[in-house]
Amino acid sequence: MKRVLILSALLTLTTARAQSWAAIQKQAQGQTVNFYMWGGSDDINRYVDTVVAPAARKAGVTLRRVPVSDTVQAVNKVLGEKQAGKNTNGSVDLIWINGENFRSAAQANLLLTGWAEALPNARYVDWKSPAIRNDFGFPVNGAESPWGSSQWQYVYDSARVKESELPRSFKALAAWIAAHPGRFTFPAPPNFSGNRFLRQAMFELAGGQAQFVGPYKPQLWATAAPKLWTYVKTIRPDLWRGGQTFPADVPNLYSLFANGEIDFAFVQNIAGIAAEVKSGVLPATARVFVFDAGTVTDTHYVAIPYNSAHSAGAKVVANLLLTPELQLAKLSGNLWGDGLGIDPARVGPAFQKQVRAALKVGPYTLDPALLSSKAFSDVDAQYDRNVQDGFKKEILK
DSSP states (O other): OHHHHHHHHHHHHHHHHHHHHHHHHHHHTTOEEEEEEEOOOHHHHHHIIIIIHHHHHHTTOEEEEEEESSHHHHHHHHHHHHHTTOOSSBSOOEEEEOHHHHHHHHHTTOBOOSOGGGSGGGGGSOTTSHHHHEETTEEOTTSOEEEEEEEOEEEEETTTSOGGGOOOSHHHHHHHHHHSTTSOOOOOTTSHHHHHHHHHHHHHHHTOSGGGOSSOOHHHHHHHHHHHHHHHHHHGGGSGGGGSSOOSSHHHHHHHHHTTSOSEEEEOOTTTTHHHHHTTSSOTTEEEEOOTTOEEEEEEEEEOBTTBTTHHHHHHHHHHHTOHHHHHHHHSTTTTOOBOSSOHHHHOHHHHHHHHHHOOOSSSSOOHHHHHHTEEEOOOHHHHHHHHHHIIIIIOO
């Protein structure tokens, strides 16, 4: 009898959720979703415009991609509306977000909560995974829906740098920079990639990433920060243009690389630089590698502002982003090369086979097994904020 009651309760819950989703779909019909996202990659923009937007149209929703140079612009827009008392009919419906920007938005109560795990396609997400449940150590709490995953990799030009000469640690990188003045640089914080590059340097210089895991440790930062800034000050004179100026972002870095001004760049796509080489952003001689100690991997998400004018449409789009077919198209190096936001095992054996086929290991794409063996998580977003502030104070002063 008890089993019958449990099954009945589960059936009732499932039916209620289905009815609730049906109501959301009905409400979403005809809505235009303003999707605020970093717009610096033509490949990513093309994926959204040619894959996601058509899928949204079929679902009755118009997707309007609103490019920003930094996600903080979208967060600040919502914050400004809140401060002005505009608690409904907000201009931002969906934000591509993670890390420090998510933490800031969540702490300011700018995001809708409790919706992400209720999406139909959320069944494909491994919500028990710490990499999904926490964003830079900050609890997601249903305020974000996963979109994809990434892992930091280094890009080099094989026409100018021999594989045997690659620096595979920050200590070795400093030696390489000193021996090749002007041939290396990185985006300046607050750029996301610049922050991430410096945090990884901090991990190595302080003795490893493991000690940074968990809640923010002020004393650890106090010990690690001087080592990081000493490192940056040491390599700065031998950076591109004598370290007097820095690229604004990764697209700028790629332009310098393609023009032969520098020999290294970065990428975070799981498929490496396959898409960038195919689209001509990077030369065919470009290659990827990782440092021996490993590199940061993380999940990126979409979030809905608390005052979104079209939250139903935003939920429909977020659900579409988790569709196995759209996830697979995103994974392929033909378009973007971004990692999955879903667990292939939760989809099924056929999908797992498709995932393996989508990642064509070669000069532009590292073996997923190698990446997995060299992966570690990013840490509490307070370190990110400190790096931004410290770079401005210690380096750009």
